[in-house]
Amino acid sequence: MYDILIIGAGPAGIALAAEARAVGHEPSSVLILEKGTAHNWAIRQFYPAHKKTTANYKGHVAQCEGLLCITDMSKDETIRFFDEVIASYDIDILYGIEAYGIEQKEGQEGRYFHVETSKGIFDAHVLTIAIGVLGRPNKPKEYRLPPSLKDRLMFDITTRRIENEDVLIVGGGDTASEYVQHLFQQTNRVALSYRQQEFTRLNGANLATLMAMEGRGEVLILRGSNIIEVQDDGGRPRSIFKEEQYRARTFDSIVYALGGTTPVNFLRTLGIAFEGGMPKIDKTGETNVPGLFLIGDLTVSKTGGSIITAFNSAARAIKRIDKLMRAEQLSH
Numbered sequence: 501m502y503d504i505l506i507i508g509a510g511p512a513g514i515a516l517a518a519e520a521r522a523v524g525h526e527p528s529s530v531l532i533l534e535k536g537t538a539h540n541w542a543i544r545q546f547y548p549a550h551k552k553t554t555a556n557y558k559g560h561v562a563q564c565e566g567l568l569c570i571t572d573m574s575k576d577e578t579i580r581f582f583d584e585v586i587a588s589y590d591i592d593i594l595y596g597i598e599a600y601g602i603e604q605k606e607g608q609e610g611r612y613f614h615v616e617t618s619k620g621i622f623d624a625h626v627l628t629i630a631i632g633v634l635g636r637p638n639k640p641k642e643y644r645l646p647p648s649l650k651d652r653l654m655f656d657i658t659t660r661r662i663e664n665e666d667v668l669i670v671g672g673g674d675t676a677s678e679y680v681q682h683l684f685q686q687t688n689r690v691a692l693s694y695r696q697q698e699f700t701r702l703n704g705a706n707l708a709t710l711m712a713m714e715g716r717g718e719v720l721i722l723r724g725s726n727i728i729e730v731q732d733d734g735g736r737p738r739s740i741f742k743e744e745q746y747r748a749r750t751f752d753s754i755v756y757a758l759g760g761t762t763p764v765n766f767l768r769t770l771g772i773a774f775e776g777g778m779p780k781i782d783k784t785g786e787t788n789v790p791g792l793f794l795i796g797d798l799t800v801s802k803t804g805g806s807i808i809t810a811f812n813s814a815a816r817a818i819k820r821i822d823k824l825m826r827a828e829q830l831s832h
């Protein structure tokens with residue numbers, strides 16, 4: 501059980517871990533889970549190579565309230581700045597882990613968060629979500645998705661709990677493979693449509709697991725398959741394939757794993773209240789779910805904030821989180 505679990509190793513998540521370490525939380529009690537293979541995955545992906553990182557981005561005031569602060573610097577210097585923060589505050593980050601679902605549970609030590617991820621379960625007393633707003637799901641470009649099937653065509657597996665359904669997953673990367681594994685465990689009958697014949701983008705573990713599942717008949721893999729149309733078949737999606745060997749088939753749900761994320765859906769499944777399209781939080785970032793915090797771009801506006809506003813939200817959150825943790829330690 502971690503004291504503080506943080507989802508997302510961007511400026512906000514890293515700043516919160518640094519703040520937590522600075523007020524005395526042990527390295528082993530604070531953990532960041534990051535879905536990318538390196539910290540600041542969003543910055544690495546979305547900042548152009550020769551971009552200058554400006555401290556007062558989009559007019560956000562460059563006034564730092566906490567431990568971390570930046571001045572104008574290059575993209576490389578920005579990444580190095582975070583390398584140094586992670587090393588000097590001894591921050592523990594696990595990479596390549598995407599959080600799927602979160603539940604609150606009651607245990608001997610009181611209430612805690614039970615986080616389901618692509619690499620197993622993580623439990624924590626305090627949970628902070630720092631996943632930014634930069635990811636957007638990629639949608640198929642070749643055909644139109646019928647609006648009537650909105651709830652049956654998904655871009656992640658957190659929008660709705662999928663159980664005991666016929667599900668088609670579309671994609672051929674690690675996310676698609678991990679969705680296959682997760683949805684099979686959730687008692688679904690799973691098919692995977694991939695436009696290529698060979699899975700060249702999968703990491704070794706995901707490739708081995710997928711092939712073993714296919715061998716055991718746990719997933720039907722439609723290799724070299726291209727969907728050209730999705731029809732509404734009495735409220736369920738019917739996929740029509742270009743290739744003659746794949747007959748049209750109706751599923752309960754289709755999940756597209758074509759890259760990108762949908763942060764808002766992720767939050768709705770946690771039971772976080774929304775107001776005017778934004779999650780409702782107090783000034784420390786705590787939501788209506790006690791012990792569950794949101795920091796960084798998620799808390800600014802739909803268009804996001806800046807690196808310094810992310811740092812400042814972490815500085816405000818740690819004051820409340822530290823109080824919560826100390827009260828909890830006193831009670832045991």
Ligand SMILES: Cc1cc2nc3c(=O)[nH]c(=O)nc-3n(C[C@H](O)[C@H](O)[C@H](O)COP(=O)(O)OP(=O)(O)OC[C@H]3O[C@@H](n4cnc5c(N)ncnc54)[C@H](O)[C@@H]3O)c2cc1C
Binds near residue numbers: 598635
């Ligand atoms: C093109 C561009 C240029 C910008 N230029 C500047 C600038 O010059 N100066 C400035 O101050 N700001 C700039 N910004 C804004 C700044 O980058 C953001 O405000 C800042 O990165 C927000 O930090 P964050 O930690 O909230 O989110 P992010 O930086 O988005 O980090 C979120 C992290 O969470 C991870 N994640 C997401 N979902 C999950 C999940 N389900 N499970 C696990 N991990 C997950 C992501 O991979 C990522 O590493 C720019 C933004 C863009 C798009």
